[in-house]
Amino acid sequence: MVNNLNNDVIVKNDPSVMNAITIDCVIFGFDKGSLEVLLIQHGEGISKGKWGLPGGWINKKESIDNAAHRLLYELTALDHIYLEQLKAFGNPDRFPLRRVITIGYYALIKREDYSIQPGFTASDAKWYKINQIPDLIYDHSEILTYSLKHLRDRVRQAPIGFNLLPEKFTLLQLMHLYEEILGIEMDKSNFRRKILHMKLLVALDEKQQDVSHRAAKLYKFDSEIYTKLTEKGFNFEF
Amino acid sequence: MVNNLNNDVIVKNDPSVMNAITIDCVIFGFDKGSLEVLLIQHGEGISKGKWGLPGGWINKKESIDNAAHRLLYELTALDHIYLEQLKAFGNPDRFPLRRVITIGYYALIKREDYSIQPGFTASDAKWYKINQIPDLIYDHSEILTYSLKHLRDRVRQAPIGFNLLPEKFTLLQLMHLYEEILGIEMDKSNFRRKILHMKLLVALDEKQQDVSHRAAKLYKFDSEIYTKLTEKGFNFEF
DNA sequence: ACAAAAGTGTTGACAATACACCCATGT
DNA sequence: ACATGGGTGTATTGTCAACACTTTTGT
Numbered sequence: 188m189v190n191n192l193n194n195d196v197i198v199k200n201d202p203s204v205m206n207a208i209t210i211d212c213v214i215f216g217f218d219k220g221s222l223e224v225l226l227i228q229h230g231e232g233i234s235k236g237k238w239g240l241p242g243g244w245i246n247k248k249e250s251i252d253n254a255a256h257r258l259l260y261e262l263t264a265l266d267h268i269y270l271e272q273l274k275a276f277g278n279p280d281r282f283p284l285r286r287v288i289t290i291g292y293y294a295l296i297k298r299e300d301y302s303i304q305p306g307f308t309a310s311d312a313k314w315y316k317i318n319q320i321p322d323l324i325y326d327h328s329e330i331l332t333y334s335l336k337h338l339r340d341r342v343r344q345a346p347i348g349f350n351l352l353p354e355k356f357t358l359l360q361l362m363h364l365y366e367e368i369l370g371i372e373m374d375k376s377n378f379r380r381k382i383l384h385m386k387l388l389v390a391l392d393e394k395q396q397d398v399s400h401r402a403a404k405l406y407k408f409d410s411e412i413y414t415k416l417t418e419k420g421f422n423f424e425f
Numbered sequence: 426m427v428n429n430l431n432n433d434v435i436v437k438n439d440p441s442v443m444n445a446i447t448i449d450c451v452i453f454g455f456d457k458g459s460l461e462v463l464l465i466q467h468g469e470g471i472s473k474g475k476w477g478l479p480g481g482w483i484n485k486k487e488s489i490d491n492a493a494h495r496l497l498y499e500l501t502a503l504d505h506i507y508l509e510q511l512k513a514f515g516n517p518d519r520f521p522l523r524r525v526i527t528i529g530y531y532a533l534i535k536r537e538d539y540s541i542q543p544g545f546t547a548s549d550a551k552w553y554k555i556n557q558i559p560d561l562i563y564d565h566s567e568i569l570t571y572s573l574k575h576l577r578d579r580v581r582q583a584p585i586g587f588n589l590l591p592e593k594f595t596l597l598q599l600m601h602l603y604e605e606i607l608g609i610e611m612d613k614s615n616f617r618r619k620i621l622h623m624k625l626l627v628a629l630d631e632k633q634q635d636v637s638h639r640a641a642k643l644y645k646f647d648s649e650i651y652t653k654l655t656e657k658g659f660n661f662e663f
Numbered sequence: 664a665c666a667a668a669a670g671t672g673t674t675g676a677c678a679a680t681a682c683a684c685c686c687a688t689g690t
Numbered sequence: 691a692c693a694t695g696g697g698t699g700t701a702t703t704g705t706c707a708a709c710a711c712t713t714t715t716g717t
Contacts, residue, residue: 207445208526247524251515275513275528277489286485288446288528290513359695377680379697384678400694401687597668615707617670622705638667639714 204244207286210255211242211327213273213293213334214263216301217351221316222367223298224331225263228311229324233283239324240331241312242289255292262312269295269350271341273334281326293334295350342368343425346387349408355391357403358382365425385423387413442482445524448493449480449565451511451531451572452501454539455589459554460605461536462569463501466549467562471521477562478569479550480527493530500550507533507588509579511572519564527564531572533588580606581663584625587646593629595641596620603663623661625651 214225226238241262245254252272259268273291281287298314315321320331342348348364349356362378382388389409394402413423452463464476479500483492490510497506511529519525553559558569580586586602587594600616620626627647632640651661 205445205524205526207443245515245526248517250517251513251526254515272512274510275489277483277492277528279486279488286443288443288483288489290515290526357696374680374682375696376682376698381679398695399689401689401696403696595669612707612709613669614671614709619706636668637716639669639716641669 201244203247205247206244207288208245209242209287209289210245210251210258211240211276211289211291211330212255212259212262213240213291213331214259215293215295215338215351216298216314217364217367218298218314220363220367222351223314223316224320226313226315226320226323227262228313230311234324237324238315238321240327251290255290259292259294263296263301265296265301269347273330273337276326276330278326283325289330291330291334293338295347297351297353299353339369344423346408346410346413346423355393355405355407357395357405359403361406369425381425385416385421387416387423439482441485443485444482445526446483447480447525447527448483448489448496449478449514449527449529449568450493450497450500451478451529451569452497453531453533453576453589454536454552455602455605456536456552458601458605460589461552461554462558464551464553464558464561465500466551468549472562475562476553476559478565489528493528497530497532501534501539503534503539507585511568511575514564514568516564521563527568529568529572531576533585535589535591537591577607582661584646584648584651584661593631593643593645595633595643597641599644607663619663623654623659625654625661 216223216225225241227241228238229235241258243254243258243261245251246257249257252270255270255272256268259270260266270292271294273293275288275290277288279286281289317335320328322328323331342365348361348368351364352360358379359375361382362373362375365378366373387408388406389412391405391407393405395405396402417423454461454463463479465479466476467473479496481492481496481499483489484495487495490508493508493510494506497508498504508530509532511531513526513528515526517524519527555573558566560566561569580603586599586606589602590598596617597613599620600611600613603616604611625646626644627650629643629645631643633643634640655661
């Protein structure tokens with residue numbers, strides 16, 4: 188399932204597919220305090236053995252957003268994923284065989300909802316910590332760098348970080364997420380005040396289980412509240 | 426010069442050109458207190474007489490950014506323009522004849538540097554005030570709406586508004602620009618304090634000429650200062 | 664003198680930061 | 691009892707918005 192997404196395996200002549208445009212996805216996850224990216228190893232073709240971003244071709248009859256969702260579903264078996272277009276990457280020589288422009292997307296997924304199925308044949312899929320990324324094929328490093336920068340900007344201006352966490356989370360987990368993504372240290376007390384003051388979180392009647400210290404209260408993000416607040420002019424900012 | 430940019434005139438079979446991807450540019454200008462967009466009227470083809478965004482095809486050997494710059498130069502004869510990619514638009518039926526994906530760009534130009542040359546034959550190019558836009562071909566309204574939203578976001582987070590003003594401007598001109606783009610009213614005194622406090626502007630030893638009231642001091646934007654400040658962690662924000 | 668816009672000063676409300684401290688719980 | 695993280699309180703400083711006021715200049 189994974190390896191049919193290697194977009195250099197075959198130069199497509201399938202007429203139901205656009206043959207000069209691909210989609211590449213940067214899929215972010217968050218696990219044990221680290222921001223990670225899902226990479227796949229190409230099993231065949233000119234870049235056999237090398238790692239790259241999961242991607243694929245666009246069908247003639249689907250929108251590009253649809254194509255991205257479809258590819259993501261084919262890869263992770265996850266639906267209703269947070270997904271946004273980054274931008275198009277179009278250096279004339281980015282793809283060695285011929286001129287192919289790619290449209291970058293990035294997705295945020297809850298790691299708890301997803302377990303990797305290793306691909307067929309020689310292909311492999313693996314999570315890499317953001318500071319331990321191997322050399323990538325084509326211009327995929329550039330795409331990844333761009334998406335990381337974009338994520339850092341976005342996460343400050345819209346409440347999208349929640350998409351990386353489980354449904355229920357503690358305030359400190361949320362803070363650690365921000366610290367990891369932004370690469371800064373934050374003050375516990377001030378973070379609590381700020382995030383609670385926004386009233387985007389719903390406090391649950393539940394606490395952490397099986398922790399070797401005082402259990403923290405669990406919260407969840409309420410996107411309805413957020414929608415209502417933005418309509419009133421509220422602006423998320425970190 | 427203008428009408429060869431109408432991207433529906435001929436379905437290109439030229440092998441030196443990518444034939445399933447175009448570029449469309451939203452070109453913003455600012456004149457007499459109004460935000461405006463440059464539109465062109467198609468002279469031939471299926472959408473003859475209709476207005477749309479200037480756009481064109483991508484040469485096989487040029488990057489997409491280059492293509493956008495080239496098209497912009499061909500259209501406005503202006504060089505060194507502020508230009509940024511918006512995103513790709515790819516609904517399967519956005520273009521009536523066949524599947525074409527377009528990459529949107531937006532540009533900010535100083536109206537004083539530019540005077541429209543009317544196109545050949547029946548084509549025309551014209552500035553439209555942002556709230557008097559006619560019906561546009563294809564999905565160009567969507568692209569314009571998106572770029573306007575994007576401009577409003579961007580202008581708050583980076584000092585790009587200056588690209589719409591003359592080299593030398595007064596603080597009130599700058600404020601009116603922000604008011605027009607953001608659609609809000611601002612306080613003169615607070616605006617001055619805020620913008621001067623950022624120390625991005627250089628006060629010139631010059632004043633307005635030929636005004637029938639007290640002449641205001643002229644300022645210019647110094648992008649070097651901005652670069653240095655951002656390196657130190659400064660963050661433009663409005 | 665007065666209109667029109669330039670430019671300054673003051674205030675109160677509120678948010679950001681730093682930091683000290685107490686609380687609950689498992690080992 | 692102590693380590694670990696959960697959670698509260700406070701004092702200081704800075705920023706934002708509202709608005710009243712003075713200055714300059716052309717007519």
